[in-house]
Amino acid sequence: MLAKRIIPCLDVRDGKVVKGVKFEGVRDVGDPVALAEIYNKQGADEIVFYDITASYEKRGVMLDVVSETAKRVFVPLTVGGGISTVYDIRAALRAGADKVSVNSQAVRNPQLIKHGADSFGSQCICVGIDAKKVANGKWTVYINGGRVDTGLDLIDWVKQIEQLGAGEICLNSIDADGTKEGFDLPMLRAVCGAVGIPVIASGGAGKIEDFSQVFEETGATAALAASLFHFGELTVGDVKEHCRSKGIIVR
């Protein structure tokens, strides 16, 4: 059986990791390549780089980060943030990314998903979604880093994404994000029940049990976290050992 995947996410601005990190033996704590190597050693199943660079001109720096990482880290790499065109997808893949994550731009232009999947294969098109609860069993999709409510129904959107050829969904709960109270299980269950493509759980992980719970209680095939790993509160290895002790298959 497929192992459940644990995916650390690095927020990168202008080629540097955002927020300080404390890791032994690392001089430049802002170096995303070094941090990716640490996560790789911890047993990360994939690594996501999320580009929050403000200026378009500096986006090339992110590609350098990916290309350097791809020379040293041999697990799948995903690039998200600022992917707007098929050209951006091509550039990320050429730099050494295995997948891209498209978010706001996919909502504005859903054909980006189809064109990306047709050109490079579904397996490399992950659609990132930020969603927030509006009523019991109902969520809407937000864009622009969770700032703008599109009014788009989450379940309608994930079905459309699948139809357009996306290979995977990374589902971030705005309600859960930052709370450290665990993943948004109702939202994940709803989405996993609506589509047949893999769903990555994102947002809300605060303790080690949150990971086993999301795998036991939803159909999520992977769990993503940023700050939890970033600040060294937990290592990827800790999470996997815990999941294994609960009978969950991990690598």
Add this chain to the structure above:
Amino acid sequence: MIAIVDYGAGNIFSVKNALDYLALENMLTSAPKEIEAADAIILPGVGAFPAAMKKLSESGLTDVVKAEAKKKPFLGICLGMQMLFEKGYEFEECDGLGLIPGSVRKMEKPGYIIPHMGWNKLEYGVECPLLKNTGDETYVYFVHSYQAVTDDKYIAAWAEYDGKVPAMVYDGKTVFGAQFHPEKSGITGLDILKSFGGLIK
């Protein structure tokens, strides 16, 4: 020197990165003479079976690849592994390289997510020099929607996903095929590529 066949399909740079990391001398090439002169060959591939066979043929490489694969260590990766078989059925029936008996069919697994994407455990079949160090509880990274259908005598490893999914095939001589991506399978994948490099005489 390992020739990585560059016929316009696939993530050849990841394969090159992995060989560079292992300090295995390699080159990306689409020149028949360089493929003939190489000590070993890797055939990468991502995309659809007929399109890849067509690209290989348009690059004038089909015959040289078929001939050289029988003379020296040859490793097909992902779609490159599927191309080793006699026939593919992705969109349309299409001849493969015919280096290993068998065909490539769409994975039909009701209730299972397709593509088969992620880390799955290797279960071992016939002895294979590329898997001599990999051990038990070993996971490798897969991304595919089609799978090989072949005799057990060619299956060096499989993964369990609603039945056996051939993971590593081997003709018992020089031809190897990995359905998974060794270049994306962490330490295990690097070890497999290192063993492949070690076959060079």
